Amino acid sequence: MAVLSKIRERSMFLIIIIGLALFAFVLDPSTLGDFFNSSKINEVGEVNGESISRQEFVNELESYKQQTGGRVSEMQAAKTVWDNLIRKKIYANQLEEAGITIGEADVWNEVTSAQFVQNNPQYQNELGMFDENKFKQFLANEKENQTQLWSQWSNYMGQIKDNAERNTYNNLVTAGLGASLKEGETQYFIDNTKINAQFVYVPYTTIADSLVKISKSEVEAYISQRKDQFQVEETRDISYVKFDINPTADDEKIIKDDVAALIPELKSAENPAVFIAENGSDTNVNSNFQYKNFINQEVADKIYDANKGDVVGPYKDKEFFKISKVTEVAQMPDSVRASHILIPHVGAQRVAPEVTRTEEDAKKLADSLLTVIKRNRNKFSDLAKEFSSDRGSAEKGGDLDWFNYNRMTPEFRDFSFTNKKGAMDVVKTPFGYHIIRVDDQKNTQKVVKLATFSRKIVPSEDTENTVFRNAEQFALEVSKGDDFFAVATENKLSPRPAVGLKVLDENVPGLGNERQIVSWAFSKESSIGDFKRFDLEGSHVVAYITAKTEKGLMPVAKAINRVRPILMNEKKAEMLKDKLEGSTIEDIAKTNNTSIRTASNVTLKSPTISGVGVEPKIVGAMYNAELNKVYTALEGNKGVFSFKVTNRVLPTALPNYDSNRKRISEARKRLTYKMFEALKEATDIEDNRSIMYSSN
Incomplete structure (x- = not known):
């Protein structure tokens, strides 16, 4: 009860x-x-048992996307933020274990010592000295109002702390990376001891692959014994057929005819630019003069043979049909040499902070300099050195050397190319006022201005519908149980493979950034043999899952191509070993119907045997072998060896090995960049980001 x-x-x-x-x-x-297990909902991972919450990850992700201004994709941002979080926590753990703390004072000292903070007038006193209290008050105000600027400063100080933690740990480790004199001596002898030997070598290629059988169980046993070398992430393999939506010949003809119909109106238009804009051209009017070699070469002759007011076209230019009206004809050089004196003012582009003159003052100064130069042209160089803010040219008396039509800002360019040699005047540009002198010109030729109407060549609605129906029909045939590849072959289509897709990938080979396809392939509802049609930009794709690999030990089917050559050589070595047994090198050579080879001046530093290739295991055995003793049946990279070391030449002993010791020490310190990867490998990391980004 x-x-x-x-x-x-x-x-x-x-x-x-x-x-x-x-x-x-x-x-x-x-x-x-x-x-x-509700914790799974709110966690995206763990580092040595320390949770990375979903909120922490999302906050860091949003902050990073704001910093990059949305210039990276979601998955790129997620990867970067995850890597940063892992790095931060790993280094924080290491410093905690070492009893080292990066405090607020350390971060503050780093921030206030930055030159851009020290030199900012906003944080300086009346004497122009950095005032720490002013800086503190500025940050306090921004924090109180929770401005975007405070968010940026907060992120910056967080980065300072992260960098300080990483640098502190790295510096501590680096400080302990030294080398002893004995190590220097040992390395000197290892690198410079020269070995001479006689050997018999039988390549693995002397046995045909067809004589060696490799079973699935042998491959399985090999990877089971080396599990750490064959760990894989969860992956999916897919194949897909792509149906591109491209314009047909009929589509092109319709667009070409539509463009051609506008020729009479463009020819009679008093303002061609307005006509082109009103009729919805797919490209803007280029108001610059154009040289013949920069125009579509198929119509360049026609355009340059035309007179002002003539219309040329329609003609195909890449993905457009165009008609062009000649609006202006002139004779211009293709390059000019000029000199200038630049007088900037407040508000001009790239103006130096110390410039205080107004635009009116800059104009007056430029006019007065021009007056002086017109009286005595020889003064141009000296005045350029004294007054021009363009120090690069000022040091050369204002000389800008040769430049082409497209190099300079439009106002500067137009004066230089439309005036004759020797012309000089004041010209205003976004950078200030220039006194320009045209020093020389070359290759004068005919140039034109064109008003060009363009229509992009795109598929018609009928074409789009036809391609869609083809993709849908293909998917329908596969849905009836027909083999994906058989249906593709029957329809003369070529499936493309995308092998080894990972759960957080966004790029599909041949398709680009198509995260939706990856997400579908990893959804819980998807299995081998499933397919789906995707409507992409400019195409339709029917994707088909061909294989699923779970996280853990690599499947035999995936490992066989990697393991088979290894097992093949091992079996061939066993078949060859008996042939390379013998009491003398001569007997072994005779048994194998081959000649004795010589290895001369071989070193461990460069373990290459002439006529064979790189053989570190064999050279290592030679280095430690007894003189004149025969060593038989040793497995190398490319075959089986028997050898006898005939001579070992030691290098001359040095009075001191400090330089060798320093080289070892410096080499070790240069490898500190590998520290993080070593720490990461030794850290227990659980990555559950796929929960956030899969379509389960």
Whole structure:
């Protein structure tokens, strides 16, 4: 009765629990455990048991995307933020274990010592000296108002702390990376000891691959014994057929005819630029003069033979059909040499902070300099050195050397190219006022201005519908149970593979950034043999899942291409070993119907045997071998060896090995960039980001 009483007391609680559990089971039985483990909902991973919460990750992600101005994709941002969080936590753990703390004072000292803070007038006193209290007050105001500027400063100080932690740890480790004199001496002898030997070598290629059988169980055994070398991430393999939506010949003809119909109106238009804009040209009017070699070469002759007011076209230029009206004809050089004196003013582009003159003052100064130069042209060089803010040319008396039509800002360019040699005047540009002198010109030729109407060549609606129906029909045939590849072959289509897609990938080879396809391939509902049609920009794709690889030990089917050559050589070595047994090198050579070879001046530093290639295992054996002793049947990279070391030449002993010691020490310190990867490998990291980004 007591038990029944307790059940009655808690009946509502039990009903709720059972109801929720059944609801979860109906949705997806595999999520039942996850339902009760609510921590999975709010975590994206762990580092040595320390949780990375979803909120922490999202906050860092949003901050990073703001910093980059949306110039990176979601998955690129997610990867960078994850890597930064992992790095930060790993270094923080290491410093904590070492008892080293990066405090607020350390961060503050780093921030206030930055030159851009020290030199900012906003944080300086009346004497122009950095005032720490002013800087503190500025930050306090920004923090109180929670401005975007405060967010940026907060992020910056966080980065300072992260960098300080990383640098402190790296510096501590680097300080302990030294080398002893004995190490220097040992390395000197290892690098410079020269070995001479006689050897017999039988390549693995002397045995045909067809004579060696490799079974699936042998491959499986090999990878089982080396599990750490064959760990893989969860991946998917897909194949897909792409149906591109390209304009047909009929589509092109319709667009060409539509463009041609506008020729009479463009020819009679008093203002061609307005006409082109009103009729919705797909490119803007280029108001610059154009040289013949920069115009579509198929119509360049026609355009340059035309007179002002003539219309040329329609002609195809890449992905457009165009008609062009000649609006102006002139004779111009293709390059000019000029000199200038630049007088900037407040508000001009790239103006130096110390410039205080107004635009009016700059104009007056430029006019007065021009007056002086016109009286005595020889003064141009000296005045350029004294007054021009363009120090690069000022040092050369204002000389800008030769430049082409497209190099200079339009106002500067137009004066230089439309005036004759020797012309000089004041010209205003976004950079200030220039006194320009045209020093020389070359290759004068005919140039034109064109008013060009363009229509992009795009597929028609009928074409789009036809391609869609083709993709849909293909998917329908596959849905009837027909083999994906057989259907493709029957329809003369070529499936493309995308092998080894990872759960957080966004690029599909041959398609680019198509995260939706990757997400579908990894969804819980998708399995091998499933397919789906995707409507992409400019195409339709039917994708088909060909393989699924779970995280853990690489499947035999995936490993066989990597393992087979290794096992092949091992078996060939066993077949060859008996042939390379013998008491003398001569006997072994005779048995194998080959000649004795010589290895001369071989070193461990460069373990290459002439006529064979790189053989570090064999050279290492030679280095430690007894003189004139025959060593038989040693497996190398490319074959089986028997050898006898005939001579070992030691290098001349040095009075001191300090330089060698320093080289070892410096080489070790240069490898500190590998420290983080070593720390990461030794850290227990759980990555659950796929929960956030999969379509489960």
